[in-house]
Amino acid sequence: MIGIVGGVGPLAGVDIVKKIIEETDARRDQDHLPVLLSSQSNRIPDRTGYLVGEEITNPAHAIAEIAFELEKAGATVVAIPCNTAHSPRIFEVIQEELHSKGSNIKVLHMVEETAKFIKEHHSDIQVGVLSTIGTRNTGLYKNVLENFGLTCVEPNDELQQKVHQAIYDQTYGIKAYSSPVTNRAHDVLVAAIKELKAQGAQVIILGCTELPLALREKSYSGLPVIDPNRILARTLIKELDESKLIPYSD
Numbered sequence: 001m002i003g004i005v006g007g008v009g010p011l012a013g014v015d016i017v018k019k020i021i022e023e024t025d026a027r028r029d030q031d032h033l034p035v036l037l038s039s040q041s042n043r044i045p046d047r048t049g050y051l052v053g054e055e056i057t058n059p060a061h062a063i064a065e066i067a068f069e070l071e072k073a074g075a076t077v078v079a080i081p082c083n084t085a086h087s088p089r090i091f092e093v094i095q096e097e098l099h100s101k102g103s104n105i106k107v108l109h110m111v112e113e114t115a116k117f118i119k120e121h122h123s124d125i126q127v128g129v130l131s132t133i134g135t136r137n138t139g140l141y142k143n144v145l146e147n148f149g150l151t152c153v154e155p156n157d158e159l160q161q162k163v164h165q166a167i168y169d170q171t172y173g174i175k176a177y178s179s180p181v182t183n184r185a186h187d188v189l190v191a192a193i194k195e196l197k198a199q200g201a202q203v204i205i206l207g208c209t210e211l212p213l214a215l216r217e218k219s220y221s222g223l224p225v226i227d228p229n230r231i232l233a234r235t236l237i238k239e240l241d242e243s244k245l246i247p248y249s250d
Helices: 008-020 047-051 058-074 086-100 110-122 134-139 141-149 156-168 184-198 228-244
Strands: 002-006 035-039 078-079 127-130 151-153 203-206 222-226
Touching: 002 058, 002 228, 008 228, 035 058, 035 078, 047 134, 058 078, 058 086, 078 228, 086 127, 086 222, 110 203, 110 222, 110 228, 127 141, 127 184, 134 141, 134 156, 134 184, 141 151, 156 184, 184 222
Parallel strands: 002 035, 002 078, 127 151, 127 203, 203 222
Antiparallel strands: none
């Protein structure tokens, strides 16, 4: 069974389940893979808040507890549809706590899987990343991409603040208004892609799981858009039953 630690944010968990269904080679209900989503936002502190010092409790503790609950319910591989949760200060603690519990569940690393995908399908390329402040400031994508021989192009401080607000602002941000996303949030993100293109980006990673809710096209300003949530969905299918994975087409 596939396990999903949801609630980070809530629609990101639903989104990855949808993408698991879309990427599965199935002709009838019974052909689909078993998936268990545990969406308990109330238990998990904000990941960016923790990384920037606004939240004292490491969300790793709750994420590890929920992952262990999923394992006890039958999951053998688990994913966390939140880019920021894969920052070392969070992800390494998740792994340590699961190990201390005697867990055997496999936890996929969203950012590493995204880097592998880009390396395989786009080769040596400059990669623009849109993300939260927490993800950018910890160097999460930059470090992982560079480990795969890829160049990371990130927003400057002013642009990063705009992108972060498009996600978090309580009057127009995606976390507050996700269905539908506000025009203001959408337009800020499209403008950010144009700026990253001007800095040399040749492909764009939507490095926050809220972003695919706003940017639904396959390309913007002529740049391909990479959705880590879809990559994670495909990796989950491959881990559980590779024969069920629909062949990739760009």
